[in-house]
Amino acid sequence: MMKKTNLIYGALLIALFTILLTACATKAPAPLQTPPPGANTAGAPADAGTTPSTPPPESPPSPPETPPTPQETPPPNPPTTPPTSTIKEFTMEAKMFEFIPGEIRVNQGETVRLKITATDVKHGFAISEYGINEQLLVGQEATIEFVADKKGTFTFFCSVMCGSGHRDMKGTLIVE
Numbered sequence: 001m002m003k004k005t006n007l008i009y010g011a012l013l014i015a016l017f018t019i020l021l022t023a024c025a026t027k028a029p030a031p032l033q034t035p036p037p038g039a040n041t042a043g044a045p046a047d048a049g050t051t052p053s054t055p056p057p058e059s060p061p062s063p064p065e066t067p068p069t070p071q072e073t074p075p076p077n078p079p080t081t082p083p084t085s086t087i088k089e090f091t092m093e094a095k096m097f098e099f100i101p102g103e104i105r106v107n108q109g110e111t112v113r114l115k116i117t118a119t120d121v122k123h124g125f126a127i128s129e130y131g132i133n134e135q136l137l138v139g140q141e142a143t144i145e146f147v148a149d150k151k152g153t154f155t156f157f158c159s160v161m162c163g164s165g166h167r168d169m170k171g172t173l174i175v176e
């Protein structure tokens with residue numbers, strides 16, 4: 001009895017396995033085979049469609065890369081530098097009882113550099129509005145530098161008593 005039962009169970013198990021295997025084999029191949037044809041067919045067109053569409057996006061990026069922009073940037077820099085370094089330099093003489101030249105004309109924002117030498121006695125050079133007041137020793141060139149940031153006409157004058165005409169020892173600074 002036992003042996004027969006075992007045999008029967010064994011046969012049933014084998015049958016079940018066979019059925020399962022067959023079923024799996026049938027089902028497995030079916031799905032696998034079906035997709036391939038469909039996938040290939042659909043895949044080819046899909047890829048074809050994707051491929052053409054991909055290049056266009058890449059093309060647009062290329063234009064943005066245009067180097068012209070960087071090249072245009074350099075020019076602005078050079079022009080900016082010159083104005084900044086604008087210095088108006090004047091060599092002047094101070095003597096009884098005048099400054100030579102007696103008139104200095106500059107543009108607003110320019111840096112003014114005055115090189116003044118007293119040739120007879122000690123004098124001074126002052127511009128009240130710019131807070132300038134320097135002594136000018138005989139034979140020694142004094143350098144006075146300032147930024148002409150205030151527009152207008154200003155009087156520069158001798159600030160060291162140098163004689164009878166001292167009060168009339170003046171000149172004019174014009175900032176336009």
Ligand SMILES: [Cu+2]
Nearest residue numbers: 158160162166
């Ligand atoms: Cu003086």
